Amino acid sequence: MLLISLALVALVVLIVSAPLRTRAAASGEEPGGRAANQREQREELEAEREAKYREIRDAELDFRTGKLSQEDYRAIDGALRTQALEILNRLDALEPAASPEPAESERREQSAPARLDG
Amino acid sequence: MEIGPDALCGGPEQGSLRYLRTMNPARKRTVRLVVALTAAVVLASALVYTSFSAASPALTPTQLVREAQPGQSYEVTGTVVPGTVHRVGAILNFAVEDRTGGTRVPVAYTGTVPDPFREGREVIVTVEKHGGQFLGERNSLITKCPSKFKEAPPGEKQTN
Amino acid sequence: MAGLGFACLLLALAVCAYGICASIYGVRTGRVEFSESGRRGVYALACLLTVAFAVLEIAFLRNDFSFNTVADTSSRTTPTLYRAAAVWSSQEGSLLLWAWLLSMWASLALFLTRRRMRDIAAYATAILLGFAGFFVSLMIFYANPFKTTSPAPAEGVGLDPLLRFPTMMIHPPMLYSGYTLCTIPLAFGMGALLARRVDADWIRSIRRFAFAAWLALGVGILLGARWSYAELGWGGYWGWDAVENASLMPWLTGTAFLHSLMIQEKRGMLKVWNISLVLATGTLAIMGTFLVRSGVLNSIHAFGGATLGVPFVTLIGVLIGSSIYLVVSRRDMLRSEHRLDSLLSRESVFIANNVVLVGLCFVVFWGTYFPLISAALTGQEASVGPPWFDRYTVPLALILVLLSGIGPVIAWRRATLANARRNFIVPVGASLATLALLTGLGLAHKPLAIAMFCCAAFVFGSVGQEFYRGVRARRAMAGEAVPRALVALVRRNRRRYGGYIVHIGIAVLFVGVAASSSFQHASELGLSPGQSTRVGSYTLRYVRPTATITPRNDAAHTGSTMSLGAVIDVSRGGRHVATLTPSEGFYASQDPTQGSVGSLIGGQPVSHIANDSSFTRDVWTAIAPDMEAPALAKIVKAGNATLGPEDAIVAIGYLARAYLKNPPPAQFHFIVSPMVMWIWTGGLIVFGGGLIAIWPAPSTVRRRVTARSRARRARGMARA
Numbered sequence: 001m002l003l004i005s006l007a008l009v010a011l012v013v014l015i016v017s018a019p020l021r022t023r024a025a026a027s028g029e030e031p032g033g034r035a036a037n038q039r040e041q042r043e044e045l046e047a048e049r050e051a052k053y054r055e056i057r058d059a060e061l062d063f064r065t066g067k068l069s070q071e072d073y074r075a076i077d078g079a080l081r082t083q084a085l086e087i088l089n090r091l092d093a094l095e096p097a098a099s100p101e102p103a104e105s106e107r108r109e110q111s112a113p114a115r116l117d118g
Numbered sequence: 119m120e121i122g123p124d125a126l127c128g129g130p131e132q133g134s135l136r137y138l139r140t141m142n143p144a145r146k147r148t149v150r151l152v153v154a155l156t157a158a159v160v161l162a163s164a165l166v167y168t169s170f171s172a173a174s175p176a177l178t179p180t181q182l183v184r185e186a187q188p189g190q191s192y193e194v195t196g197t198v199v200p201g202t203v204h205r206v207g208a209i210l211n212f213a214v215e216d217r218t219g220g221t222r223v224p225v226a227y228t229g230t231v232p233d234p235f236r237e238g239r240e241v242i243v244t245v246e247k248h249g250g251q252f253l254g255e256r257n258s259l260i261t262k263c264p265s266k267f268k269e270a271p272p273g274e275k276q277t278n
Numbered sequence: 279m280a281g282l283g284f285a286c287l288l289l290a291l292a293v294c295a296y297g298i299c300a301s302i303y304g305v306r307t308g309r310v311e312f313s314e315s316g317r318r319g320v321y322a323l324a325c326l327l328t329v330a331f332a333v334l335e336i337a338f339l340r341n342d343f344s345f346n347t348v349a350d351t352s353s354r355t356t357p358t359l360y361r362a363a364a365v366w367s368s369q370e371g372s373l374l375l376w377a378w379l380l381s382m383w384a385s386l387a388l389f390l391t392r393r394r395m396r397d398i399a400a401y402a403t404a405i406l407l408g409f410a411g412f413f414v415s416l417m418i419f420y421a422n423p424f425k426t427t428s429p430a431p432a433e434g435v436g437l438d439p440l441l442r443f444p445t446m447m448i449h450p451p452m453l454y455s456g457y458t459l460c461t462i463p464l465a466f467g468m469g470a471l472l473a474r475r476v477d478a479d480w481i482r483s484i485r486r487f488a489f490a491a492w493l494a495l496g497v498g499i500l501l502g503a504r505w506s507y508a509e510l511g512w513g514g515y516w517g518w519d520a521v522e523n524a525s526l527m528p529w530l531t532g533t534a535f536l537h538s539l540m541i542q543e544k545r546g547m548l549k550v551w552n553i554s555l556v557l558a559t560g561t562l563a564i565m566g567t568f569l570v571r572s573g574v575l576n577s578i579h580a581f582g583g584a585t586l587g588v589p590f591v592t593l594i595g596v597l598i599g600s601s602i603y604l605v606v607s608r609r610d611m612l613r614s615e616h617r618l619d620s621l622l623s624r625e626s627v628f629i630a631n632n633v634v635l636v637g638l639c640f641v642v643f644w645g646t647y648f649p650l651i652s653a654a655l656t657g658q659e660a661s662v663g664p665p666w667f668d669r670y671t672v673p674l675a676l677i678l679v680l681l682s683g684i685g686p687v688i689a690w691r692r693a694t695l696a697n698a699r700r701n702f703i704v705p706v707g708a709s710l711a712t713l714a715l716l717t718g719l720g721l722a723h724k725p726l727a728i729a730m731f732c733c734a735a736f737v738f739g740s741v742g743q744e745f746y747r748g749v750r751a752r753r754a755m756a757g758e759a760v761p762r763a764l765v766a767l768v769r770r771n772r773r774r775y776g777g778y779i780v781h782i783g784i785a786v787l788f789v790g791v792a793a794s795s796s797f798q799h800a801s802e803l804g805l806s807p808g809q810s811t812r813v814g815s816y817t818l819r820y821v822r823p824t825a826t827i828t829p830r831n832d833a834a835h836t837g838s839t840m841s842l843g844a845v846i847d848v849s850r851g852g853r854h855v856a857t858l859t860p861s862e863g864f865y866a867s868q869d870p871t872q873g874s875v876g877s878l879i880g881g882q883p884v885s886h887i888a889n890d891s892s893f894t895r896d897v898w899t900a901i902a903p904d905m906e907a908p909a910l911a912k913i914v915k916a917g918n919a920t921l922g923p924e925d926a927i928v929a930i931g932y933l934a935r936a937y938l939k940n941p942p943p944a945q946f947h948f949i950v951s952p953m954v955m956w957i958w959t960g961g962l963i964v965f966g967g968g969l970i971a972i973w974p975a976p977s978t979v980r981r982r983v984t985a986r987s988r989a990r991r992a993r994g995m996a997r998a
Contacts, residue, residue, distance in 0.1 A: 005285045012293060012322040043394050047478035051543050059688055061771060064751035065744060065797065067689035067697055076691055084376030165641060165670060169648055173660035176649060193661055208802065230802065230947060231510050233440065233883055
C-alpha cells in the first residue's frame with residue numbers, strides 16, 4: 001500500500017511538472033507578449049464572427065417564418081452583413097505570420113469541435 | 119435610442135404617446151427604470167409583509183404551553199413521548215416534549231403520517247390551540263431522520 | 279486500504295495548494311508553463327479523487343466494516359446495488375462524491391478550453407482548485423470517509439430502507455453533478471473579471487457548461503420529485519421543503535442566464551446582469567450544498583454535523599463578498615455596447631423572462647430562509663408553508679409559460695408589428711379554444727388551472743406554428759420531403775428549435791402540475807378486507823391482505839424482513855381497471871432493547887406504493903398496516919420473551935400468518951390524480967430539447983459556414 005501511495009505521488013508529480021520540464025520545447029511561444037495577445041485577439045474575433053453569422057442566419061429564418069417584413073429584413077440583414085464584414089476585415093488585419101494559409105486555417109477550424117456550436 | 123412608430127402603435131399618435139416620443143431617449147430609459155424598480159419594490163414589500171403575517175412561529179413544547187394563543191398556528195418541534203401514541207379512527211394522538219424533557223404537549227393530528235414516525239423520534243408539526251387541546255394541522259407532520267444513523271441519510275423527504 | 283484513501287486526500291490537498299499557486303503565478307507573470315502546470319494539477323486531482331472514490335466504493339462492495347461509513351450505512355443484507363449507492367448516503371461519502379464530480383467536470387472544462395482563454399482559464403483553475411481544496415479539507419479535518427475502527431464490527435447498520443430505490447441511486451449523483459457544474463461558469467466568470475475580459479469568446483465557452491449544469495440540475499430535481507411521489511407514503515412530488523428549494527434556486531437563475539446570455543452575444547448588452555447571474559448561480563449552488571448538511575433550517579434532509587456550518591458560511595461569505603467586489607471594480611469593462619432596438623423584440627421578451635425568473639428565485643429564497651430572517655429581525659423564528667409559496671409562485675409561473683409562448687413568435691432585434699399581430703392569431707386562437715372547451719366541460723371552478731392550460735395551449739400553438747413555418751420555408755428553399763425538412767431544419771438551427779422543444783416540455787410539465795394539484799381526489803381511511811371506498815370516479819376495494827417474509831422473498835428487493843400489504847381492486851363504473859398491491863416493508867434494526875423478534879422488524883418501515891399510471895390519471899395507493907394491533911403485539915412480545923436471536927425469524931412467520939388470518943383494519947391512503955404522467959413526460963421532453971440545443975454542430979455545417987464566409991464577404995463587397 002505504501003508502494004501504491006508512492007506510485008501515486010510519482011504520477012502526480014509527473015503529470016503536474018510536465019509543462020515545466022518541456023518549457024524549452026514549447027512551440028515558439030514567447031512568455032506573455034505579442035504572440036499571446038495576437039492569439040487572444042484572434043480567438044475573440046473568431047468568436048464574434050461565429051456569433052455574427054448566427055445572427056445573420058437567425059434573421060433570415062425570422063424572415064422566412066414570417067416574423068419580419070421584407071423591408072425590415074433587408075435593413076437588419078444589411079446592418080448585420082456590414083458588421084460581419086468589419087469583423088472579417090479586422091481578422092485579416094491581424095498579423096498574417098500568426099495565421100497560416102486560408103486553406104490550413106479552415107482545416108484547423110474544422111478540427112476544433114468545442115468552438116463552434118450549432 | 120428611438121422606438122419607431124411600429125413598436126408602439128400603428129395608428130395616429132395619441133397625446134401622451136406623442137409626449138413619450140418627444141422625450142429624449144436617455145430620459146425615457148430613466149423613466150422606465152424608475153417605474154420598473156418601483157414596481158419591484160412594491161411587489162417585494164407585499165411579499166415581505168405577507169410572509170410575516172402568514173408565518174408560523176417555531177416553538178418548543180415548553181414555549182408553546184407558555185405562549186400559545188388560540189387561533190394562531192405554531193410550528194412545534196419536539197420529541198414524541200413514548201407511550202403516548204394511540205390512534206382513534208382517523209386521529210393520531212401523541213404527546214411531544216422538548217428534546218431535553220419537560221413539558222408535554224398533547225397533539226391530535228389528522229393526515230398523512232410519515233413512515234419514520236414513532237416514539238422517541240423528533241417531529242415538527244403545525245398546531246393550533248383549541249381549548250385545552252392542540253390540533254395538528256392536516257398533513258403538516260414532519261419526522262426528522264432518526265439519529266440512530268450517525269449522520270442522517272440524504273434525500274429523506276417526509277413532509278406533507 | 280483506508281490509509282491509501284486518506285493518503286489520496288492529503289495528496290489531493292497538496293495538489294490543490296500547488297495548483298492554485300502555479301496558476302496564479304503563471305497568469306501574473308505570463309509564464310505559460312506554470313498555468314499549464316496548474317491546469318494539469320486539476321487532472322492529477324481528478325486521478326487522485328478517482329482512486330479515493332474507488333477505494334471507498336470497493337470497501338462498500340466488499341462489506342469492509344472496518345470503515346466507519348460502511349458500518350454505518352451498509353450491511354451484509356443490503357442488496358449489492360444499494361450497497362454501491364450507500365457510498366453517498368453519509369456526510370463523508372457525499373462530500374467525497376461532490377469533490378470527485380467537481381474534479382471530473384473541472385478537468386473536462388479545462389481540457390476543452392486548453393487552447394483558448396489562457397488567462398481566464400488560469401484564474402478559473404485556481405478558483406476551481408480552491409473549491410476542491412475546501413471540500414477535501416472538510417473531509418480531512420471534519421468528516422473523514424476513511425476513518426476506521428478496529429476490530430471491525432461483524433455487521434453494519436444497513437442502508438436506510440427509504441433510500442433503497444433506483445431513483446435514489448441516481449438522484450444525488452445527478453444533483454451533485456448539477457451543483458458542481460454550476461461552479462464552472464462561476465469560476466470562469468470570476469476568471470473573466472479578474473482577467474478583465476468579458477467578451478464573445480468567454481460567452482461561447484461558458485454557454486455549454488451553463489447548459490450542462492442546467493440540464494443536470496433539472497434532471498436531479500425531477501428525479502427527487504419522482505422519488506418523493508413514487509416511493510414515499512406522502513403522494514406528493516413537491517413540498518417546498520428547504521432542500522428542494524435550495525436546488526431550485528440555482529436552476530432558476532441558470533435558466534435566466536441561458537436566455538440573457540444570448541442577448542449579450544448578439545447585442546453586447548446586459549454584461550453586469552449576466553456576470554451577476556453566473557456568480558449568483560454558483561453561490562446558490564454552494565448554498566444548496568450547504569443547506570443539506572448543516573441542519574440550519576428545519577428540513578428533513580438533516581445531515582446533522584453542525585460542525586460544518588462555520589466553514590460553509592465562511593466560504594459563502596467570501597464568495598458573495600468577492601463577487602460584489604469584482605463586479606463593482608470592473609464595472610467600466612462591463613458597460614453595454616448597445617441598447618434595446620425595440621420593445622417589440624425577442625430581446626425584450628427575454629428580459630421579461632429574466633425578471634420573472636429572478637422574481638421567482640427571490641420568492642423561493644425569501645420563503646426558504648425566512649426562519650433565519652425572522653429570527654434575525656424579530657428574535658422569533660417562524661416559517662412559511664406551501665400555501666405561501668404557492669400564492670406567489672403560481673402567478674409567476676403562469677407569466678413565465680406565457681412568455682415562453684410569446685418569445686418564439688417575435689423576431690430578434692426589431693419585429694415588424696403587423697407581422698407580429700398576424701403571428702399571434704394561431705396561439706391566441708388555441709388558447710381561446712382551450713378556454714371554451716374547458717369551461718364547457720365544467721372545469722371553470724379552478725381558474726388557476728384553467729389559466730395554466732390556456733397558457734400551455736398558447737405555447738403549443740406558437741411553437742407548433744414555428745415548426746410548421748420553418749418546415750415550409752425549408753421545403754421552399756430545398757424542396758425536401760416533410761420529414762427530411764424537419765430534421766434538417768432542427769439540425770441547422772439547434773439552439774432555436776431545441777429551445778422550442780424545451781418550452782413545449784415546460785408547458786407539458788406545468789399542465790401536469792396544474793391538473794394533478796387542482797383536480798385531485800384523495801382519501802385517507804381505515805379499511806377491513808371486503809370494504810371499499812370511492813375516490814373520484816373510482817371505487818377501490820380492499821380484497822385481501824398480503825404478507826411476505828425474509829429478505830429473499832421481498833418483491834421490492836430492498837431487503838425487508840417482512841412485508842405486509844393488501845390487494846386492492848380498482849374499478850370504475852363497474853368495470854375493472856387495475857389490481858394494485860401496496861405494502862409496507864419492515865426492516866431490521868440494530869436496537870437490542872426491542873427484543874429478539876422486535877429488532878427484526880423494528881427498523882425504519884417503508885411504504886411500497888402501488889400506482890396505476892396512465893396519461894390521463896394516476897391511481898396511487900399506500901397502506902400502513904397496524905402493527906400495534908393486540909394480536910400482533912402479543913406475538914412479538916411472546917417471541918421476545920422466549921426466542922433467541924437465531925430463532926426469532928420463526929416468530930416472524932407466525933406474525934405473517936396471523937396477519938393473513940385475522941387482518942386488523944389498515945390505514946389506507948388513496949389518491950386519484952389526473953395527468954401526473956405529463957410531469958415526467960414534460961421533463962423528458964425538456965431534457966431531449968436541451969440535448970438538441972447543446973449538441974455541437976456537425977462538421978459539414980462548419981465547413982459550409984467557413985466557405986460561406988468568403989462568399990459573404992464577396993457579396994458584402996459587391997453590395998457596398
